[in-house]
Amino acid sequence: KQTIKDLLTDYKKVLHHDITVYGWVRAFRSNRFIALNDGSTINNLQVVVDFENFDENIIKNINTAASLKVTGEVVESQGAGQTVELIAKKITILGDNFTEELQSTILQPKKHSLEKLREQAHLRFRTNLFGAVFRVRSAVSFAIHQYFNQNQFFYINTPIVTGADAEGAGEMFGVTNFDLNNIPRNEEGEIDYTQDFFGRKTNLTVSGQLEGETAAMGLGRIYTFGPTFRAENSNTTRHLAEFWMIEPEVAFNNLEDNIDLAEDFLKYVINYCLENCKDDLEFLDKRFEEEQKTKPEKERAKEGLIEKLQNVVAKRFKRVSYTEAIDILLNSKENKKGKFAYPIEAWGADLQSEHERFLVEKHFESPVVLFDYPKDIKAFYMKLNEDNKTVAAMDVLFPGIGEIIGGSEREARLDVLKQKMEEMHVDEHELWWYLDTRKFGSVPHAGFGLGLERLVLFVTGMTNIRDVIPFPRTPKSAEF
Numbered sequence: 001k002q003t004i005k006d007l008l009t010d011y012k013k014v015l016h017h018d019i020t021v022y023g024w025v026r027a028f029r030s031n032r033f034i035a036l037n038d039g040s041t042i043n044n045l046q047v048v049v050d051f052e053n054f055d056e057n058i059i060k061n062i063n064t065a066a067s068l069k070v071t072g073e074v075v076e077s078q079g080a081g082q083t084v085e086l087i088a089k090k091i092t093i094l095g096d097n098f099t100e101e102l103q104s105t106i107l108q109p110k111k112h113s114l115e116k117l118r119e120q121a122h123l124r125f126r127t128n129l130f131g132a133v134f135r136v137r138s139a140v141s142f143a144i145h146q147y148f149n150q151n152q153f154f155y156i157n158t159p160i161v162t163g164a165d166a167e168g169a170g171e172m173f174g175v176t177n178f179d180l181n182n183i184p185r186n187e188e189g190e191i192d193y194t195q196d197f198f199g200r201k202t203n204l205t206v207s208g209q210l211e212g213e214t215a216a217m218g219l220g221r222i223y224t225f226g227p228t229f230r231a232e233n234s235n236t237t238r239h240l241a242e243f244w245m246i247e248p249e250v251a252f253n254n255l256e257d258n259i260d261l262a263e264d265f266l267k268y269v270i271n272y273c274l275e276n277c278k279d280d281l282e283f284l285d286k287r288f289e290e291e292q293k294t295k296p297e298k299e300r301a302k303e304g305l306i307e308k309l310q311n312v313v314a315k316r317f318k319r320v321s322y323t324e325a326i327d328i329l330l331n332s333k334e335n336k337k338g339k340f341a342y343p344i345e346a347w348g349a350d351l352q353s354e355h356e357r358f359l360v361e362k363h364f365e366s367p368v369v370l371f372d373y374p375k376d377i378k379a380f381y382m383k384l385n386e387d388n389k390t391v392a393a394m395d396v397l398f399p400g401i402g403e404i405i406g407g408s409e410r411e412a413r414l415d416v417l418k419q420k421m422e423e424m425h426v427d428e429h430e431l432w433w434y435l436d437t438r439k440f441g442s443v444p445h446a447g448f449g450l451g452l453e454r455l456v457l458f459v460t461g462m463t464n465i466r467d468v469i470p471f472p473r474t475p476k477s478a479e480f
């Protein structure tokens with residue numbers, strides 16, 4: 001079967017032939033022109049209906065959102081902006097509409113707010129905007145696999161149900177088969193996990209990194225790409241409770257190799273989209289431009305969406321140490337005048353997204369890689385630097401997003417790692433298997449985590465992370 005995209009891109013082969021296409025009605029103008037879309041492309045196929053040749057009942061039932069099978073002749077189009085159209089000879093209505101109910105859905109052709117569209121996430125796929133967003137999301141995912149495949153990485157699946165808390169942050173959803181009305185407890189009143197997941201306390205993974213490291217210790221270069229869960233009750237436009245994370249891990253890499261990898265990787269994926277998602281990006285670019293017009297002058301983006309993507313791949317990312325960044329922030333007008341919600345007081349402060357965005361959007365006007373963070377604000381597994389104060393961590397910060405990637409060179413020395421775990425109250429016994437990687441041929445190694453949705457936000461120019469994942473899971477929504 002031919003998709004509408006196939007037809008529109010390669011119509012010369014079938015010009016003046018009869019073909020059959022399938023799709024949903026986006027609009028039916030003057031009882032004569034159907035805009036038909038099958039999801040394969042942002043562009044609709046114009047189907048011309050010659051009234052006299054059709055049963056009145058069929059014409060009557062060609063409503064917005066109905067699904068059709070259409071056979072007709074491909075002809076060159078006279079209309080502006082389209083190459084071909086289909087002169088319909090036979091139309092079959094596959095599924096018509098419950099017209100009354102349609103009125104209250106987002107399929108009703110008018111402008112709906114993103115909030116309203118979110119309430120009907122199951123129907124969003126039919127809209128131009130979400131068609132474009134999810135095609136781009138698919139392209140991003142595909143490009144990610146392609147990049148790693150071309151660079152001899154192996155795709156590893158790490159567990160979704162796990163006993164490990166990689167971040168030590170306690171932001172985990174427990175996994176249980178307890179009868180919630182009758183949770184077994186011991187004499188002290190504590191939950192008795194021996195009666196739960198085959199005798200173990202388990203949770204949904206917050207990161208596949210620790211398991212990924214063990215795989216890299218045998219396979220050299222690996223990456224994970226899987227669902228990740230964080231019970232963070234943060235209602236921001238950048239956080240989801242369920243998101244997809246990509247985590248490469250590479251044996252024999254140090255921090256600088258890791259930063260090089262992150263930069264090369266991000267640029268590859270963005271370039272892939274520029275080359276392979278032209279129509280969708282042009283559509284999103286226009287939408288982005290329209291959206292800018294509704295904002296106060298000061299808040300408007302300086303460049304268009306496509307322009308922004310082109311600029312990001314063209315230049316080398318700025319590489320800045322945490323210490324330098326803190327100096328810049330401390331000396332900034334914004335900090336001195338109390339413009340930040342969380343003013344920076346001294347070296348050692350954790351950076352909030354307002355600070356990250358200041359560095360990227362105002363100060364450097366470029367993506368920024370920050371490295372060598374204070375050890376106290378980063379996880380236990382990061383390599384301790386010689387100064388004994390910082391770790392070999394790196395975050396990639398993007399305009400409009402803030403942190404898009406977080407990574408580090410890992411602590412490869414068993415004694416230093418154990419010391420760090422003790423200081424940070426990470427249970428050595430629970431991670432006995434992880435410590436093994438430092439016992440038998442430990443090597444320097446490094447990796448990072450990229451949140452798929454944050455990259456899709458960046459590429460599509462959308463502003464709320466709920467609008468780049470088909471079914472968002474947030475504290476306020478787990479409806480579908």
Ligand code: ATP
Nearest residue numbers: 230238239240241243403404405406449450451454
């Ligand atoms: P943030 O500071 O934004 O909360 P993080 O430092 O907690 O992020 P990491 O643990 O470093 O996140 O995870 C690696 C990457 O996963 C992040 O750089 C980000 O792209 C993504 N990510 C983290 N938490 C979320 C979330 N709740 N929803 C979507 N993506 C996330």
Ligand code: MG
Nearest residue numbers: 169230232239
């Ligand atoms: Mg976080």
Ligand code: MG
Nearest residue numbers: 351395403406
């Ligand atoms: Mg962070």
Ligand code: MG
Nearest residue numbers: 403405406407
């Ligand atoms: Mg991070």
